Amino acid sequence: MVTLDIAPLRSFVAVAAFSGVRQAGLALHLSRSAVTGHIRKLERELGCRLVEPQGRGIALTSDGEELAERAREILRQHDDAVRALATPEADDLLVAATEHAAEFLIPVVVGLIEHRFPHRRIQLRLTRSAKVRALVDDERADIALMLTGPTPRSVRVATIPSQWFGTPGTPPDHLVLFTEPCAVRLQALTTLGNRPYRIIKQCHDLTTLLSAARNGTGIVPLPRIGPAPDGLRPVPDMPALPDLTLHAATSPRVDPVTRTAIVDALRERLTEKTPALTTT
Known part of the structure; x- marks a missing residue:
């Protein structure tokens, strides 16, 4: 039976959160090659591809999305157990x-x-x-x-402005959102009010959310922390989103x-x- 080690799972979750290997490595104090090695190790052990190139970053495959969700829970349980039982x-x-x-x-x-x-x-x-x-x-x-x-x-x-993002041709009533709980999701749906919409995809991590938006699955509400996400544009004629703090x-x-x-x-x-x- 395959046994997944904690260190590669931690690297994979970081890659999913940062949408790339370099920033994940910096956050984890690991070299880029070490993080890449962890991803490849998981792919070998599981027998499936977990990530694929997308623009200047990476996207998760469907198997990668599944592992990212489960890996977060594994790491949470692991870290909680260590904090509760091990000498701090x-x-x-x-x-x-x-x-x-x-x-x-x-x-x-x-x-x-x-x-x-x-x-x-x-x-x-x-x-x-x-x-x-x-x-x-x-x-x-x-x-x-x-x-x-x-x-x-x-x-x-700081006060953080929020904005709708998508790609040209994406139906504005098709939404890609984080799963609950999510402060941005709640404010976005409240802002839409009686305007018709369909939640096409619900995502557990930011990489999957951005990948779905770039692929034209739907538009996405995002806080403007930094410049606009690579490959996405502001969507016109949508209700203004409230600021976040x-x-x-x-x-x-x-x-x-x-x-x-x-x-x-x-x-x-x-x-x-x-x-x-x-x-x-």
């Missing part, structure tokens, strides 16, 4: 964030922590904002980025000076990539 590593820091922050914001946070705490190991969890909020409420996340309401320890980082929360294990530096660095990055963002 005092120097570990858990960074939890919405997947929408993966490509443009997580490298900023990880880079800053590595600079300030070179001997600390960073654990990364990219998931939905609601689950990030749960990690904050349970006092398990040391640094958290989320598109949800504030927590007692959170700081408002990005909050950052830190645990008592993160000192106030570092917390301020993280928030300032995030604001600078957002302003650099998306000038329309406001931070007040």
Whole structure:
């Protein structure tokens, strides 16, 4: 019977979240070749292709989508068991964030922590904002980025505009959405009101969501964290989506000076990539 190792699964989930190998490697402190090796190892063991090229990034195959969903649950159960039963590593820091922050914001946070705490190991969890909020409420996340309401320890980082994206010719009533819970999905459906629509595909990860939109499956609502996704264009004549608020929360294990530096660095990055963002 095939046995899947945790390290390759962690690399695969990161690749799915970042839509590419290079950024996944940077986040996991692995070389590009190591991450690629993990993906190939999984493909050999399972006897199927998991990823395929798409533009300048990658897309998940149907088997890859299936594994990504299951791998997230495997990693969650594994990490929860380790935290509950194993002797904690005092120097570990858990960074939890919405997947929408993966490509443009997580490298900023990880880079800053590595600079300030070179001997600390960073654990990364990219998931939905609601689950990030749960990690904050349970006092398990040391640094958290989320598109949800504030927590007692959170700081408002910026107002994030949202927009509909798709490809030319895609029917505007065909939607591609994250599965629930999803703050962007909820706001998008509320905005549509009585306007007719069909949810053509529901996705568990950002790579699958963007791939479906690029393939013309449907249009997708996205927060504008950074420039427009590669291969997608704003969709005209759609109801305007409400803004979202990005909050950052830190645990008592993160000192106030570092917390301020993280928030300032995030604001600078957002302003650099998306000038329309406001931070007040």
